Every structure is written in C-alpha cells, then in structure tokens.
Amino acid sequence: MAARTDPAALRWLVGIELRHFRSRARISAAAAGKEIRTNQSKIAHMESGRYRQKPDEVAVLLKLYGAPQSEVDRVVAIASQDDGPAWWEPWRKVVSDDFGIFLGLEGMAEREFRYDPMGVPALFQTEAYAMAVTALSHRVSIDRQDMVVELRMERQRRLFEEEPLKVHAVIEESVLRRVAGDATAMRDQLERLIYLGELPNVTINVLPTARGIRAAMFGDFNLLSLPSGREVVYLESLYGSEYVYDRDAVRGYNLMVNSVQADMLDEQESVDLIKSVMAEAT
Structure with a gap:
C-alpha cells in the first residue's frame, strides 16, 4: 500500500x-x-x-x-491503521473536506482512471499549465493560487514512486487544441503528455472529436481502485462534489470505460495526434 x-x-x-x-x-x-x-x-x-x-x-x-x-x-x-496527519496537511488552506477525502483515497489508490473533456488531468499538468487554469478558477483566491499548483505538483510525485500509481487517462482531442497560458506553455504541456505516456504505469488515450459523444454524455470523473478491493468514483462540479461507491453504480462507470475503448485512439495513435497538434502550432 x-x-x-x-x-x-x-x-x-x-x-x-x-x-x-x-x-x-x-x-x-x-x-x-x-x-x-x-x-x-x-x-x-x-x-x-x-x-x-x-x-x-x-x-x-x-x-x-x-x-x-x-x-x-x-x-x-x-x-486498525495508525491515525496521524493527512499527507496533504501542508496544503490544508486550499483543500475542502470533500476534496481532502479524494486526496486521501488517491494517495492510497493502486490505479486511477480519469476522463476529462475540458482540460489536461491534474496529474499530467505542467506547472505553467496548472497556473494558467488555476488563475481562471473562481474558487481560488489570487493569494492561494501558488499553493494550489504546489499541491498539484506534489500529487504527481506518485507517478514516480517505487510503487507508482497506475493511471489511465482518456483526453478529448479538443483539449489538445485548447490553449491554457500561452503557446509556449501549451507546447510544453503537450510534450509532457508524450513523456508521461512513455512511463510503464501511465496510459494516455486521445478521444477524437469525431467520435467522442458516448463519453461526453457522462462528463468528467475519476475512478479509483483501492488496495482493499473497493472502487470509488469521484465527481466534481461547480456545485460541489459527489462520491459514488455503491458497487452497482460503480459497475456502470466501468461499463462506460469499456464501451469507450472502441472510440478512442490507441496509445501510439494518440502520440501521433499530439505530435500533429504540436506541428500545427509551429
């Protein structure tokens, strides 16, 4: 664990x-x-x-x-596990109670599936990209934006630990073309996706805009697989967050993940598309 x-x-x-x-x-x-x-x-x-x-x-x-x-x-x-401070305690000022539960679960998880139709998943963001999207958030005050980004970078360290978090992310093609920050920041972000996709514990698939309607019906979500065998879905919106843990409901999300396999590009095709988007921007 x-x-x-x-x-x-x-x-x-x-x-x-x-x-x-x-x-x-x-x-x-x-x-x-x-x-x-x-x-x-x-x-x-x-x-x-x-x-x-x-x-x-x-x-x-x-x-x-x-x-x-x-x-x-x-x-x-x-x-029976020892009680103690949460790993994210240094960033408590920017962590709500609900999001704190997610951070705790993510810290314990063995695997995470992420679908995000609007932006690059937090675990894959460069610092510049993270700062750009955080600056646009109405939830984060200007004086705490740096802390939010710092927490996001800390979360990413799990990708490189001795027993790393296994992450599978499906990213909409439109996300690759939606600029956050400036052109340089966006290029660096796309290069980061290619680099991370080469890690054995990271899988990145791009969902082409032409065939992405099936996944878009569900909206963004995180599916965490825990060492205990329990799976938990985390949903976040403008109005708050929700956890789905009923086994039948979670099974529905797993079925959606399986169904979208036919629509997304494979890993190499995804890399090729990312490189193509980078070439278009030069």
Missing part, C-alpha cells in the same frame, strides 16, 4: 463498508447500536466516518451484519 495515508479517508472507507453491510442485512441503526451497547446516533457517526471507529466494534458489527470473515478481516485491518 502507498505510504500516503489519510485518517479521514480511512474512516470514510470504514464507514461506507459498515453502511453497505448493514443495509444489505436490513438491520436498523438502533438494533446495531444495541449490539455494541450504544445508540443509533453513534452508528450514524461510525458510518459517516466522523470519528475513528474502534476495530473491535467494527468486527462485532460486521459479524452481526453477516459479512464473510474475509470481509471482516479486511475492514478491521483498515480501521
């Missing part, structure tokens, strides 16, 4: 597992509370991840819910 742990993200993970198994067992929060000599309010707090869950109580509840022993062991192992 990656070293970038985050206690809030760990509590969140334990909470969704408790909620999942209780819902499946059709046991009320009040009944669950009686099993560990507490009330339904505490069960709600445990499921929200508001407070750290005690491993022994997690085990008792999961057994009550009929979870297989392998699942009990898996969730208890998550609940």
Whole structure:
C-alpha cells in the first residue's frame, strides 16, 4: 500500500463498508447500536466516518451484519491503521473536506482512471499549465493560487514512486487544441503528455472529436481502485462534489470505460495526434 495515508479517508472507507453491510442485512441503526451497547446516533457517526471507529466494534458489527470473515478481516485491518496527519496537511488552506477525502483515497489508490473533456488531468499538468487554469478558477483566491499548483505538483510525485500509481487517462482531442497560458506553455504541456505516456504505469488515450459523444454524455470523473478491493468514483462540479461507491453504480462507470475503448485512439495513435497538434502550432 502507498505510504500516503489519510485518517479521514480511512474512516470514510470504514464507514461506507459498515453502511453497505448493514443495509444489505436490513438491520436498523438502533438494533446495531444495541449490539455494541450504544445508540443509533453513534452508528450514524461510525458510518459517516466522523470519528475513528474502534476495530473491535467494527468486527462485532460486521459479524452481526453477516459479512464473510474475509470481509471482516479486511475492514478491521483498515480501521486498525495508525491515525496521524493527512499527507496533504501542508496544503490544508486550499483543500475542502470533500476534496481532502479524494486526496486521501488517491494517495492510497493502486490505479486511477480519469476522463476529462475540458482540460489536461491534474496529474499530467505542467506547472505553467496548472497556473494558467488555476488563475481562471473562481474558487481560488489570487493569494492561494501558488499553493494550489504546489499541491498539484506534489500529487504527481506518485507517478514516480517505487510503487507508482497506475493511471489511465482518456483526453478529448479538443483539449489538445485548447490553449491554457500561452503557446509556449501549451507546447510544453503537450510534450509532457508524450513523456508521461512513455512511463510503464501511465496510459494516455486521445478521444477524437469525431467520435467522442458516448463519453461526453457522462462528463468528467475519476475512478479509483483501492488496495482493499473497493472502487470509488469521484465527481466534481461547480456545485460541489459527489462520491459514488455503491458497487452497482460503480459497475456502470466501468461499463462506460469499456464501451469507450472502441472510440478512442490507441496509445501510439494518440502520440501521433499530439505530435500533429504540436506541428500545427509551429
């Protein structure tokens, strides 16, 4: 498992597992509370991840819910991890609570799929490109733009660790032609995409504008695959963020990823198109 742990993200993970198994067992929060000599309010707090869950109580509840022993062991192992500061603590001033959960999950993830119809994914951005898009954001004050970019660069270090994050990104062709910053910054960004695409843990596919309507219907999203076996979809919009963790709902996103395979260019074709866009700009 990656070293970038985050206690809030760990509590969140334990909470969704408790909620999942209780819902499946059709046991009320009040009944669950009686099993560990507490009330339904505490069960709600445990499921929200508001407070750290005690491993022994997690085990008792999961057994009550009929979870297989392998699942009990898996969730208890998550609940037993050491508490401590989040890896992104130095950038807390520019991290909302919801985004903090995402950063924690990304720090623990083994794989990440990213579809972005509007811009280059954050994990692939150059500093100049990141600064250009951050400067346009109404969410970031001028005095904190540098901190946002610094955090983005720190996230990218996971691509080069001994056990690197495996990333598969699908990028719209229009993104390659949409200038952020000036022409030099954009050229550097395209060169960065080519460089990153050569890494064994990075896959970049371009979705041609002529056949991208299927993916565009879903909008941008991140699909994180965690060491625990859980997959989580993270959605972000102007109005906030949302996590999709129900297994059936996540399966829908996986089906979308599979369906778009027929529309996107393969890796070499994607590189060729990026180089073609660079040549057009000279």
